[in-house]
Amino acid sequence: MPRKKPSKGLNHRQKERIDLIRQRRSDRVISRQRAEWDLLADTTLEGPEEGLVIAHFGLNVEVEDLKGGRCRCAVRETAGIEPVCGDRVIWQRANADQGVVTAVKDRHTILQRPGAYRRLKTIAANIDQIFITTTSQHPNTGLLDRYLVAAEAANIAATILINKMDLAEDPEALMAQMAPYRAMDYPVLPLSATTGEGIAELEEKLAGRVSIFVGQSGVGKSSLVRRWVPEESAPAIAPVKASNGKGRHTTTVARLYHLPAGGSLIDSPGIREFGLHGISREQVGGYFRDISPFLQGCRFSNCSHSHEPGCMVLSAIDNGKIDSVRLQSLRRIQSSLPASSH
Numbered sequence: 001m002p003r004k005k006p007s008k009g010l011n012h013r014q015k016e017r018i019d020l021i022r023q024r025r026s027d028r029v030i031s032r033q034r035a036e037w038d039l040l041a042d043t044t045l046e047g048p049e050e051g052l053v054i055a056h057f058g059l060n061v062e063v064e065d066l067k068g069g070r071c072r073c074a075v076r077e078t079a080g081i082e083p084v085c086g087d088r089v090i091w092q093r094a095n096a097d098q099g100v101v102t103a104v105k106d107r108h109t110i111l112q113r114p115g116a117y118r119r120l121k122t123i124a125a126n127i128d129q130i131f132i133t134t135t136s137q138h139p140n141t142g143l144l145d146r147y148l149v150a151a152e153a154a155n156i157a158a159t160i161l162i163n164k165m166d167l168a169e170d171p172e173a174l175m176a177q178m179a180p181y182r183a184m185d186y187p188v189l190p191l192s193a194t195t196g197e198g199i200a201e202l203e204e205k206l207a208g209r210v211s212i213f214v215g216q217s218g219v220g221k222s223s224l225v226r227r228w229v230p231e232e233s234a235p236a237i238a239p240v241k242a243s244n245g246k247g248r249h250t251t252t253v254a255r256l257y258h259l260p261a262g263g264s265l266i267d268s269p270g271i272r273e274f275g276l277h278g279i280s281r282e283q284v285g286g287y288f289r290d291i292s293p294f295l296q297g298c299r300f301s302n303c304s305h306s307h308e309p310g311c312m313v314l315s316a317i318d319n320g321k322i323d324s325v326r327l328q329s330l331r332r333i334q335s336s337l338p339a340s341s342h
């Protein structure tokens, strides 16, 4: 009999405890790394220079200098925050391939998601636009809706990519499913990394801007990135045979690539779920572009928008102004969030 995964069947408290143990373990590893690098920092460092973080691995980051050279850097505790992909930093070189980041410059945007033990994990900084990637086979609008809330909350423009259109059985039905998103002014791009469908349009949107591809494992984020990155530095993708439509977490760290037409693109590791910590049950509706205009008009101020008379949201659904699937999605997200404390 196959062994059950240990995380299956555990209650919330047990899972939190496991998270806490994991977090403590990783904190210990990090403080060990820090001690090693502190020794390095005692060696003579060259003068401070500016750089761009193009990848980060725990406490270490890969920094690109202004001439395009690359260096593995530790992060000084005094830097205050942990730099992530897309951060502009001040750093000092220790030797040909090692250095120390001493400060992280102000960020104009940050994209975050909850990490272990209720800590918020920053995925990337200074991004201009998010490309939420999904596929024609499994559009997964539940996850899409969570990402859209995160993009709205972070004030970052979002575009929806529907990859693997070459495998679409009913492209028209799929586009009809995406109609509510288009109506909300989120661009929806049907694509195929395999045949090249939609790639020219995507390239236009990427040019000159800092973008990130996010989405579940196996949707083809890295396959799309490979369209613009030379073979030798291109991200690995899952071999076709091994891919069962669920993905295998081929990309393990976020990495920034420069685009030939200017601008840059961050490829990020696929995720299973996307929680929305830091947003309360009461706030989240405000980030649903289609539903939020109706939320203030209900007869009862504590309307749950499920059965109440005088509910503006339900009447907007009856009038075809809101898709009922989106309200279901909002309810699901709300039930996963804590009510605000006030």
Ligand SMILES: Nc1nc2c(ncn2[C@@H]2O[C@H](COP(=O)(O)OP(=O)(O)OP(=O)(O)O)[C@@H](O)[C@H]2O)c(=O)[nH]1
Binding pocket: 163, 164, 165, 166, 167, 191, 192, 193, 194, 195, 215, 216, 217, 218, 219, 220, 221, 222, 223, 224, 236, 237, 238, 239, 240, 241, 243, 247, 248, 249, 250, 251, 252, 268, 269, 270, 271
């Ligand atoms: N048919 C088809 N297959 C594709 C397409 N794009 C990607 N694939 C395949 O999908 C699989 C997963 O692709 P990846 O690019 O590794 O997916 P990913 O989103 O980067 O996955 P993670 O790195 O795990 O997050 C690979 O076997 C690709 O060859 C497409 O447009 N059509």
Ligand SMILES: [Mg+2]
Binding pocket: 221, 222, 223, 235, 236, 237, 250, 251, 267, 268, 269, 270
């Ligand atoms: Mg990948």
Ligand SMILES: [Zn+2]
Binding pocket: 298, 303, 304, 305, 306, 308, 310, 311, 312, 313, 314
């Ligand atoms: Zn209502």
